[in-house]
Amino acid sequence: MLGLKTDWVLxxxxxxxxxxxxxxxxxxxxxxxxxHSVLNAVQRLCRDxxxxxxxxxxxxxxxxxSRFPHYMKTYGFHGLHGRALPVASGIRARxxxxxxxxxxxxxxxxxxxxxxxxHALRYNMKMVVMMFDNxxxxxxxxxxxxxxxxxxxxxxxxDGAFLSPMNPITVSLGVPNASFIxxxxxxxxxxxxxxxxxxxxxxxxxxxxxxxxxxxFTGDNFELFQTDPSKILLMTHPDGxxxxxALIRTFTTRVEHDxxxxxxAFNHAMREDVLPIGxxxxxxxxxxxxxxxxxxxxxxxxxxxxxxxxxxxxxxx
Amino acid sequence: MNHIVxxxxxxxxxxxxxxxxxxxxxxxxDSGEGAQTAGQIxxxxxxxxxxxxxxxxxxxxxxxxxxxxxxxxxxxxxRVGARALHNAGDKADVVIGFNEQVLxxxxxxxxxxxxxxxxxxxxxxxxxxxxxxxxxxxALTDLRERGYKVTGVPMEACCLEYVRDARRGxxxxxxxxxxxxxxxxxxxxxxxxxxRFQAKGEKVLNSNLQLFExxxxxxxxxxxxxxxxxxxxxxxPHVVMNGNQALAMGCxxxxxxxxxxxxxxxxxxxxxxxxxxxxxxxxxxxxAEDEIAAIGFAIGASYAGKTAVTITSxxxxxxxxxxxxLAVMAEVPLVIVDVxxxxxxxxxxxxxxxxxxxxxxxxxxxDAPKIVLAPSTIEECFHFMITARRLAEEFxxxxxxxxxxxxxxxxxxxxxxxLSEDQxxxxxxxxxxxxxxxxxxxxxESGLSRRPIPGQRGGxxxxxxxxxxxxxxxxxxxxxxxxxxxxxxxKLAALQRxxxxxxxxxxxxxxxxxxxxxxxxxxxxxxxxxxxxxGRKISSxxxxxxxxxxxxxxxxxxxxxxxxxxxxxxxxKKDDPAFAGARRPAQLAxxxxxxxxxxxxxxxRVPGxxxxxxILVDVLKHRMDEMRGATC
Ligand SMILES: Cc1ncc(C[n+]2csc(CCOP(=O)(O)OP(=O)(O)O)c2C)c(N)n1
Ligand SMILES: [Mg+2]
Numbered sequence: 001m002l003g004l005k006t007d008w009v010l011x012x013x014x015x016x017x018x019x020x021x022x023x024x025x026x027x028x029x030x031x032x033x034x035x036h037s038v039l040n041a042v043q044r045l046c047r048d049x050x051x052x053x054x055x056x057x058x059x060x061x062x063x064x065x066s067r068f069p070h071y072m073k074t075y076g077f078h079g080l081h082g083r084a085l086p087v088a089s090g091i092r093a094r095x096x097x098x099x100x101x102x103x104x105x106x107x108x109x110x111x112x113x114x115x116x117x118x119h120a121l122r123y124n125m126k127m128v129v130m131m132f133d134n135x136x137x138x139x140x141x142x143x144x145x146x147x148x149x150x151x152x153x154x155x156x157x158x159d160g161a162f163l164s165p166m167n168p169i170t171v172s173l174g175v176p177n178a179s180f181i182x183x184x185x186x187x188x189x190x191x192x193x194x195x196x197x198x199x200x201x202x203x204x205x206x207x208x209x210x211x212x213x214x215x216x217f218t219g220d221n222f223e224l225f226q227t228d229p230s231k232i233l234l235m236t237h238p239d240g241x242x243x244x245x246a247l248i249r250t251f252t253t254r255v256e257h258d259x260x261x262x263x264x265a266f267n268h269a270m271r272e273d274v275l276p277i278g279x280x281x282x283x284x285x286x287x288x289x290x291x292x293x294x295x296x297x298x299x300x301x302x303x304x305x306x307x308x309x310x311x312x313x314x315x316x317x
Numbered sequence: 318m319n320h321i322v323x324x325x326x327x328x329x330x331x332x333x334x335x336x337x338x339x340x341x342x343x344x345x346x347d348s349g350e351g352a353q354t355a356g357q358i359x360x361x362x363x364x365x366x367x368x369x370x371x372x373x374x375x376x377x378x379x380x381x382x383x384x385x386x387x388x389x390x391x392x393x394x395x396r397v398g399a400r401a402l403h404n405a406g407d408k409a410d411v412v413i414g415f416n417e418q419v420l421x422x423x424x425x426x427x428x429x430x431x432x433x434x435x436x437x438x439x440x441x442x443x444x445x446x447x448x449x450x451x452x453x454x455x456a457l458t459d460l461r462e463r464g465y466k467v468t469g470v471p472m473e474a475c476c477l478e479y480v481r482d483a484r485r486g487x488x489x490x491x492x493x494x495x496x497x498x499x500x501x502x503x504x505x506x507x508x509x510x511x512x513r514f515q516a517k518g519e520k521v522l523n524s525n526l527q528l529f530e531x532x533x534x535x536x537x538x539x540x541x542x543x544x545x546x547x548x549x550x551x552x553x554p555h556v557v558m559n560g561n562q563a564l565a566m567g568c569x570x571x572x573x574x575x576x577x578x579x580x581x582x583x584x585x586x587x588x589x590x591x592x593x594x595x596x597x598x599x600x601x602x603x604x605a606e607d608e609i610a611a612i613g614f615a616i617g618a619s620y621a622g623k624t625a626v627t628i629t630s631x632x633x634x635x636x637x638x639x640x641x642x643l644a645v646m647a648e649v650p651l652v653i654v655d656v657x658x659x660x661x662x663x664x665x666x667x668x669x670x671x672x673x674x675x676x677x678x679x680x681x682x683x684d685a686p687k688i689v690l691a692p693s694t695i696e697e698c699f700h701f702m703i704t705a706r707r708l709a710e711e712f713x714x715x716x717x718x719x720x721x722x723x724x725x726x727x728x729x730x731x732x733x734x735x736l737s738e739d740q741x742x743x744x745x746x747x748x749x750x751x752x753x754x755x756x757x758x759x760x761x762e763s764g765l766s767r768r769p770i771p772g773q774r775g776g777x778x779x780x781x782x783x784x785x786x787x788x789x790x791x792x793x794x795x796x797x798x799x800x801x802x803x804x805x806x807x808k809l810a811a812l813q814r815x816x817x818x819x820x821x822x823x824x825x826x827x828x829x830x831x832x833x834x835x836x837x838x839x840x841x842x843x844x845x846x847x848x849x850x851x852g853r854k855i856s857s858x859x860x861x862x863x864x865x866x867x868x869x870x871x872x873x874x875x876x877x878x879x880x881x882x883x884x885x886x887x888x889x890k891k892d893d894p895a896f897a898g899a900r901r902p903a904q905l906a907x908x909x910x911x912x913x914x915x916x917x918x919x920x921x922r923v924p925g926x927x928x929x930x931x932i933l934v935d936v937l938k939h940r941m942d943e944m945r946g947a948t949c
Contacts, residue, residue, distance in 0.1 A: 055772060079780075308736050
């Protein structure tokens with residue numbers, strides 16, 4: 001408590017953690033909400049990756065899904081509607097040592113936060129972004145979101161949503177320097193976990209769209225995919241989301257997709273007859289903005305004063 | 318004093334040098350003709366020679382406005398004095414015009430007076446275009462009728478001996494003329510020209526030095542009367558820079574690591590200076606996708622223990638409001654610089670105004686107390702950044718630095734700041750956090766608390782913009798809300814208790830006390846000085862803290878018969894019947910009336926230019942005469 005800087009204290013062994021080490025407040029989502037299963041998967045991931053809770057930050061916007069940080073026992077930042085990504089980028093800018101996760105909803109990310117989403121994809125700073133897509137505004141009680149399918153009745157469009165939905169995957173694929181774009185579903189824990197794990201090990205900005213059930217407002221939304229698994233298109237590849245044979249066998253509709261192939265990723269992403277899951281695109285060579293933002297971190301106070309003295313000399317009369 | 322002989326062939330006469338207390342020089346051209354470069358060098362050389370200097374840029378709103386157009390006026394006003402100067406002064410004494418049209422923009426601004434010497438490029442009288450010749454000749458007659466002393470100067474003709482395109486040389490030629498006219502140190506100016514053009518190669522450098530000599534010898538042959546402004550006595554080493562450069566240097570001296578911004582005039586140039594130099598101190602300029610992202614990024618960096626600043630102007634401030642509220646609510650240290658411009662909306666992007674005060678104080682929904690500082694000189698632009706950073710950390714919240722377009726481009730010498738390591742932000746604390754200490758462990762007296770930084774073991778908490786208790790747990794319960802909002806308010810009260818009353822300029826009792834804030838200080842104090850010399854019982858005070866206000870204001874105000882503010886923002890005019898009974902006050906007046914319950918009067922205008930002390934003298938005299946009438 002002396003305010004001692006202990007950056008240099010090395011932990012001889014990574015600590016082991018239990019799930020309880022990551023469990024924050026009791027989650028207050030509705031029973032059957034898909035957010036619960038993402039929370040479970042993430043807590044398992046943290047434990048398995050032995051992430052020190054104090055080195056881990058969950059950043060979110062506003063929405064049901066954005067309550068996520070409160071349910072973790074790590075550092076958290078539950079900020080403003082639509083603005084999780086600028087905050088997370090700012091945290092990352094000078095803290096290469098932290099593990100950063102972002103929880104955002106379809107309204108949070110693809111409506112009010114769209115500008116930040118597009119630019120964050122391009123900045124490609126290291127973090128895992130989980131976009132909880134329930135095709136609806138949950139917290140504010142059933143308004144149309146950008147991903148609500150056309151014709152669905154909501155409180156803002158009681159005669160049915162006017163326009164066809166936006167496709168967050170094709171939008172992401174279109175952003176230059178985007179480097180990791182995946183899709184998974186909350187009701188398949190092994191695939192969800194494997195996708196998040198892959199995202200966590202990605203060196204840049206890993207965007208994962210999680211199809212998330214909202215029994216309260218859009219209970220029928222993903223029913224078809226749950227009752228008829230053949231409607232889900234499993235994308236497999238040695239460079240994709242690793243899935244074991246047992247899991248593969250549960251999917252009858254499969255396709256081999258090389259995540260290096262961006263054009264083909266578009267083709268899969270645009271399919272409307274099936275719901276594709278897996279890794280659409282990965283580019284580990286993409287540039288990282290954080291490699292610039294963290295430059296000069298090791299500048300000492302003495303060096304700073306010396307440099308400023310020189311600068312001031314230029315203004316001297 | 319008609320010291321100008323027109324024929325170029327006039328014999329060299331013995332110099333007649335007149336000593337001056339001060340002079341105001343304007344160099345006005347189309348944009349792109351380099352008048353600003355000439356102005357800067359002239360101002361800097363004068364500062365180096367020990368003069369008091371205040372320089373302001375004359376900026377057109379467009380990058381390349383049409384040539385020879387009134388709104389295209391671009392250049393510099395340089396006020397040089399035998400004592401320290403803190404404002405741009407009244408009317409110009411000498412004007413160098415590259416064409417007659419741009420002068421009209423200055424005339425609109427009330428920049429000239431009867432007797433102003435205008436040195437005007439005379440090539441237009443022989444222009445092949447008839448309409449150009451005509452407008453030039455008409456303007457010449459008009460300018461003389463207005464009482465200006467106009468001298469035609471063959472700038473282009475002289476320049477063409479050395480360069481093919483005189484538009485790229487006139488400015489340095491003019492510098493030669495000014496060097497002679499004001500008896501500046503010629504070697505020093507040659508050195509400064511060399512420093513400026515060295516990088517462009519020997520050829521460019523040599524032709525510029527020739528242009529300088531040519532302007533100098535033209536003046537020597539044609540202007541028999543010259544002036545000298547003696548230096549003031551101050552042996553301390555000085556630096557010369559503008560307010561935005563000072564803010565940028567202040568950011569670095571304060572140990573900022575991140576400047577997160579989105580370009581907006583007149584704030585942007587702060588980030589330009591930072592972008593050019595920040596690396597040297599290990600800092601980074603983040604140009605965000607918009608102002609919301611800019612402040613969000615800064616808040617993220619700060620949450621993670623790194624000191625950050627975001628810099629903006631009116632329209633950007635509007636976008637940042639929601640995040641400002643979050644920084645107050647969740648107590649995230651952050652310095653926010655607002656270089657004010659004319660508003661509302663896009664307003665007057667390049668012009669000065671002090672219209673953001675109430676928006677900064679009250680612009681966030683909900684109760685959002687924050688600290689607001691207003692530098693009044695270039696020197697304070699530097700030092701206030703260090704203070705702001707410290708206050709932000711100590712009081713755990715956003716701190717505003719309210720500058721304006723006048724300070725942003727005003728150039729002034731000030732004592733070279735002494736830098737030290739303890740002005741820098743401390744390294745981030747990563748020691749273990751005592752888990753028994755809550756993340757908002759508010760001190761019940763002061764509302765202060767220390768915050769855990771990610772990485773500190775035992776300190777993990779979830780920051781939230783929702784109502785929360787000391788553990789940062791979301792609570793909507795009414796008692797907690799009342800209490801926690803009070804905690805944030807207590808911080809301002811605690812800070813106020815540590816402040817001293819502001820210093821009065823003049824006597825601390827009298828007839829009229831003029832209250833101002835920010836960049837108007839120089840003009841106000843100059844006006845007050847002149848009126849005091851006339852025997853008036855007038856004083857002034859400049860408020861550097863606008864939130865919390867410095868203590869003792871009510872008592873101070875009571876010692877004067879009348880108190881009024883002078884501001885560059887809109888208020889309804891006193892005598893206009895349209896506002897009878899519903900007169901809207903100037904912003905500081907509104908604040909002070911509410912806080913002191915004193916009937917504070919005000920005079921404010923939005924001319925888009927700095928206030929001239931001469932105009933203030935008239936205004937204040939008038940108000941004082943009214944008072945006398947009222948008491949008789
Ligand atoms: C600036 C602002 N506008 C609107 C809101 C209200 N609001 C809160 S959450 C939300 C939408 C949430 O939908 P989504 O992001 O899809 O999250 P979900 O609740 O479905 O998980 C809205 C409109 C707000 N908090 N802030
Ligand atoms: Mg949603």
